[in-house]
Amino acid sequence: MTVALGMFIGFVAVTLIITWWAARRSQGAAAFFTASRRITAWQNGVAVAGDYMSAASFLGIAGLIAFFGYDGFMFSVGWLVAYLTVLLVVAEPLRNAGKFTMADVLAYRLNPRPVRAMAALSTITVSTFYMIAQMVGAGALVTLLLGSSHISYHAAVIGVGVLMIIYVVFGGMLATTWVQIIKAILLIAGTILLSLMVLAHFGWSFAAFFDAVTRVTYHEKGAVVTRNFLQPGLRYVAPYGPLDLISLGMALVFGTAGLPHILVRFYTVPDARTARISVVWAMALIGAFYIMTTFLGFGAATIVGRDHIAAHGGNNMSAPLLAQALGGDIFFAFIAAIAFATILAVVAGLTISASTSFAHDFYTNVIHHGVERAPGEEVRVARITAFFVGAVAIAIAILLGKDANVAFLVALAFAVAASANLPVIVLSLFWRRFNTAGAVAGLAVGLLASIVLILVSPSIMKIDPPGTAVAARHLIQRPPLFPLENPGLVSIPLGFLAAIIGTLCRREPLAEKGFDELLVRANTGLGAEKALPE
Amino acid sequence: MPREDEKRAGNAGKRSPGTGGLDRPESIDWSGLAHSEKFQRLLRAKRRFIIPAMIIFVLYYFALPLLVGYARPMMEKRVLGAINVAYLFALSQFLMAWIVAALYVRAAAKFDRMAQEVLQERK
Numbered sequence: 317m318t319v320a321l322g323m324f325i326g327f328v329a330v331t332l333i334i335t336w337w338a339a340r341r342s343q344g345a346a347a348f349f350t351a352s353r354r355i356t357a358w359q360n361g362v363a364v365a366g367d368y369m370s371a372a373s374f375l376g377i378a379g380l381i382a383f384f385g386y387d388g389f390m391f392s393v394g395w396l397v398a399y400l401t402v403l404l405v406v407a408e409p410l411r412n413a414g415k416f417t418m419a420d421v422l423a424y425r426l427n428p429r430p431v432r433a434m435a436a437l438s439t440i441t442v443s444t445f446y447m448i449a450q451m452v453g454a455g456a457l458v459t460l461l462l463g464s465s466h467i468s469y470h471a472a473v474i475g476v477g478v479l480m481i482i483y484v485v486f487g488g489m490l491a492t493t494w495v496q497i498i499k500a501i502l503l504i505a506g507t508i509l510l511s512l513m514v515l516a517h518f519g520w521s522f523a524a525f526f527d528a529v530t531r532v533t534y535h536e537k538g539a540v541v542t543r544n545f546l547q548p549g550l551r552y553v554a555p556y557g558p559l560d561l562i563s564l565g566m567a568l569v570f571g572t573a574g575l576p577h578i579l580v581r582f583y584t585v586p587d588a589r590t591a592r593i594s595v596v597w598a599m600a601l602i603g604a605f606y607i608m609t610t611f612l613g614f615g616a617a618t619i620v621g622r623d624h625i626a627a628h629g630g631n632n633m634s635a636p637l638l639a640q641a642l643g644g645d646i647f648f649a650f651i652a653a654i655a656f657a658t659i660l661a662v663v664a665g666l667t668i669s670a671s672t673s674f675a676h677d678f679y680t681n682v683i684h685h686g687v688e689r690a691p692g693e694e695v696r697v698a699r700i701t702a703f704f705v706g707a708v709a710i711a712i713a714i715l716l717g718k719d720a721n722v723a724f725l726v727a728l729a730f731a732v733a734a735s736a737n738l739p740v741i742v743l744s745l746f747w748r749r750f751n752t753a754g755a756v757a758g759l760a761v762g763l764l765a766s767i768v769l770i771l772v773s774p775s776i777m778k779i780d781p782p783g784t785a786v787a788a789r790h791l792i793q794r795p796p797l798f799p800l801e802n803p804g805l806v807s808i809p810l811g812f813l814a815a816i817i818g819t820l821c822r823r824e825p826l827a828e829k830g831f832d833e834l835l836v837r838a839n840t841g842l843g844a845e846k847a848l849p850e
Numbered sequence: 851m852p853r854e855d856e857k858r859a860g861n862a863g864k865r866s867p868g869t870g871g872l873d874r875p876e877s878i879d880w881s882g883l884a885h886s887e888k889f890q891r892l893l894r895a896k897r898r899f900i901i902p903a904m905i906i907f908v909l910y911y912f913a914l915p916l917l918v919g920y921a922r923p924m925m926e927k928r929v930l931g932a933i934n935v936a937y938l939f940a941l942s943q944f945l946m947a948w949i950v951a952a953l954y955v956r957a958a959a960k961f962d963r964m965a966q967e968v969l970q971e972r973k
Contacts, residue, residue, distance in 0.1 A: 386936055390914065393943045397911045400950055404900050408958075526932040547926055548918040548936050558919020565915055569908065592958055599951050603944050832884035839892060840965040842972075843878065 320649030327502075327657045328479065334494045335487035346848055348488035348695045349416045349672050353847040355493055355584040361597020363493045364581050366500030367665040368395075368572075368598070369605055370446075371453040372726045374503060374658055377606075378638075379631030381613020383622055385532070385545030387552050387561075388613055392606035394565045398572035399602065401738075403595040406573045408588040409745050409838035415845050416676045418579050418737060422744050424837070425830035427752040429682050434759040436677040438736045439576040441763060442729045443670035444709065446577075447663055449725040451476055451713035453632065454659040457652060459718050460629040460636070469718045476660055477710035483664045484671065484702040488695075489584060492664045499654075499661035504605060506654040510635070511608045513642040514615035529614045534622035545617055556799045564727070567804035571730035574737030577662075577669040586847040612638065663709075671701040724775035724801070728766060731803045735811035736762030743815050745838060748831045750815070751824035758815025765810045769803030772796060878972075888971055892964040899957045907950050914939060 346352055355363070373395065380388030414420035419428075419435035451473050458472035483491050518525040530544040543550065552561050572578060582591045616625060616634035620641045625634050636655065640648035675698035680688055688694055740758045743750045770776065777796040780789050798806075837843055883889055918925055918936055925936035 386918075386940075389937070389940055390918065393914060393940050394911070397907065397943055397947050400903075400907050400947055403951055403954060404903055523931050530932045546932060546934050546937050549922060552919070558915055561915035561919065562912060565912060569911060589958075589962060592955065596951055596955055599947065603948060607941070607944055829881075833878075833880035835893070836880050836883045836889065836968075839896065840883075840889070840968050842883070842969060 319646050320652050323650060323653035324656055327498075327653060330498065331479075331483065331491075331495045331660075334498075335483050335491040338487035338491035338494070341490065344692070344848075345416075345694050346845070347490070348698065349580075349668075349676070350583040350845075351488070351490040351493050353584060353586055353845065357585065357590045357593035358597050359493065359497060360581060360585050360590070360594035362500045362601060363496040363584075364578060364594060364598035365601040365605070366496030366498075366503070366661050367577055367581060368602060368662075369500065369503055369658065370662040370726075371450050371457075371655060371659045373605070373609075374507075374655055375453060375457070375632045375635060376726075377609050378612040378616060378635040379625075379633070380551070381545075381609060382616035382620070382625060382634035382638075383631045384551035385529070385543070385614070385617065386548045387550050389610060390548070390552075390561060391564070392609045394568035395572075396599065396603045396606050398568045398570075399595060399599045401569055401573040402578065403592065403599070405745075406579065406741060407582050407591045407595050410579060410741075411582045411585065411588045411591040412839070412841045412844045413834055413837040414583060416580070416583060417673050418574075418576060418741065419673070419677045419681075421834070421838075422740060422755055423681070424834045425744060425750070425827045426755050426824075427827075428686065431752060431755045431759075432677040433682045434756050434763075435737075435740075436673045436682070438732060438759055438763050439673040439677070440670050440705075441767075442574075442576055442732050442737070443666040443673075444705070445725040445732075446575075446729040447666045447670075447705075447709045448712050448716070449729075450659045450663050450666070451709055452716055452718065452720055454656060454663075455713060456629070456632065456718045457636070457655055457659075460633055460652075470714055473710055473713045476663060477706045477713075479660055480663045480667050481702055481706040484667045484706075485699045489580075489668055492661075492668050493581075493584060495664055496661045499657045500601065502654050503658055504601060506651055507605055507608045507612065510615070510639055510642070510651065511611035513647075514611040514619065514638070517615070517619060517642060525611075525614070525618075528618040532617050532622070545614060559805060560800045560802055563800050563802040563805035565804075566808050567727065567730040567734045567802050569734075570738045570808055571732075571734030571804070574733035574741065575729070576673060576733075576737070577665040580669045580672060581665075583845070587844065588841050615642075667702050667705050668698075670705050671698040674698070674701045724770055724773070727775065727802050728770045731766040731770065731807055732763055734762075734804055735766045735807040736760075739808075739812040739815045743812075743819070745834070747819075748828055749819060750831075751819050751822055751827040753822040753824070754815045754817075754819030757818025758811050761814030762807060762811030765807040766803050769798050769800075769807055772798045773801055773803065774799070775801050883968065883972060886968065886971065888964070888968045892961060892968060895964060896961055899954065903950055903954065907946065910946055911943060914943060 377388060377391050380391055410421055413424060419432045422431045422435060454476045455469040455472045459469045483495055529546055531542055532545045533540060533542045552558060585591050585594055612635050616638040620637050625631060625637055628637055636648055636652045639651035675694045679697045680694050736759045739762060740755045774796040776790060777792040777794050778790040779793050927935050929935060929938060
């Protein structure tokens with residue numbers, strides 16, 4: 317496994333050089349938070365893709381397809397389609413009207429302090445949950461590579477945490493962006509290579525490939541079964557299965573446009589038009605990647621087999637194990653290094669969005685009423701926050717351990733983004749009557765509803781069969797109160813409803829007056845933040 | 851230095867630059883611009899594209915889990931060798947997303963021009 321280590325050290329060395337280069341250029345708040353708004357359309361598009369295609373995609377979805385066939389592939393679809401909401405509704409108005417965070421867009425019309433405080437809370441919640449899932453994934457991956465000792469898991473988690481702190485604290489958004497760009501290119505290249513090798517394995521015949529997919533053999537409950545993996549229904553079965561998929565779809569389609577680490581990327585480009593083109597770049601890459609999960613997932617199911625994957629690290633290791641089966645240990649190392657780089661880039665993006673929100677929304681605008689008391693204070697606070705965020709994420713990931721069932725954390729992040737953030741962004745951009753009471757109610761209810769519903773869902777509440785590893789056991793050993801794994805179906809309407817009811821309870825003439833300003837800014841770019849000169 | 855919320859109470863907000871908040875020049879007649887003929891035309895044009903586009907893509911996307919969940923026999927029909935309706939429908943979603951995005955980028959070029967006209971009228 318020295319090859320994997322070598323490749324990974326190479327990646328880390330390159331990213332540290334970038335960080336050093338970015339640190340020398342990065343002066344002032346706009347440079348730190350937005351890379352001086354000088355990122356070009358293709359660069360931002362690739363960086364958005366790099367920020368978005370997380371371990372959940374590369375390892376998780378490939379694993380779901382390898383284990384559940386078509387039902388896993390349905391996940392892939394939602395991840396791309398979600399970008400239409402980003403493109404049509406949020407990217408351009410956000411770039412036109414905002415400065416550093418999502419809450420900037422709300423602060424035009426609404427009373428800034430309560431709204432920013434709630435928005436910062438929801439941003440940090442989304443980012444932290446998302447991050448812990450990534451770090452546990454990184455730890456599990458390294459454990460698989462270096463053998464299952466606790467030392468390697470801890471070392472991996474601490475390594476990821478320390479690196480992400482270095483990128484963000486020293487390199488700011490500029491370094492984060494380039495780490496994401498390099499990672500996206502590596503990930504796409506690795507996925508193309510792996511897909512081609514799968515096709516080569518089937519003699520370059522799509523017919524032979526799909527034929528094999530219709531006859532996948534594995535052990536289930538002690539018996540050998542053969543199933544058609546192109547057929548739906550292996551995972552999501554009635555009565556609740558289809559509802560769960562719809563619920564997940566809602567969280568994706570409405571949540572992606574509310575993910576703080578994606579939204580802040582649109583502040584790094586010079587104007588709204590560039591933001592729009594960058595979404596299209598991202599959609600091309602993300603779409604191509606998720607279509608190729610067909611080859612990754614089905615390839616792992618047919619070439620490696622469910623039984624082998626289950627015995628060697630579980631379904632999350634499908635893609636690396638496929639690489640091992642097709643290209644030997646060196647290719648396995650290459651793919652594992654890419655997966656690790658993927659996690660690192662996503663975690664850096666999450667850290668900078670959480671730190672920006674804390675420093676800009678909470679520290680400067682809530683505590684200090686929008687006044688920066690000393691030059692550079694906001695950036696300094698963001699750097700300190702990045703330290704804390706990193707330390708907390710390391711601590712929680714170590715406490716949870718490598719076998720922890722963390723998939724629900726990503727579902728939770730999307731659900732909070734969709735139920736708390738999106739209703740408030742949309743209503744503030746499109747509804748003149750919308751006001752502070754509505755925004756606070758929407759954010760609070762959306763956040764709370766998602767968390768409570770996840771707590772009583774089968775992700776947390778479930779009776780495990782005897783013999784389940786302690787760390788992998790569900791927290792509450794009882795039948796679930798809420799039947800779906802994804803709360804979106806209920807929590808998203810609740811978020812909208814709370815925002816609407818909250819609004820109707822109060823009248824706020826100032827918020828209605830401010831709507832004209834937001835409308836003109838969002839749609840024309842008048843008064844928008846400019847890119848800094850070279 | 852005035853506070854962000856106090857300023858809001860004044861004149862929909864003004865702010866000197868470099869305060870960590872938002873830059874909001876007072877000299878712009880936002881309300882007048884918002885109600886100008888050209889701006890209203892821009893808003894209508896945008897809505898005419900974005901609202902139907904949202905409705906179409908949401909319906910098309912949620913048709914996938916609905917049909918897969920509740921119309922299994924139809925989705926399991928094989929059409930191209932081993933490939934069934936369900937897989938083709940899932941693939942078509944990618945195509946749909948790219949087509950809607952391409953159409954939007956084309957339409958948005960017109961919105962950019964209309965926005966420029968709104969801004970020129972101000973001068």
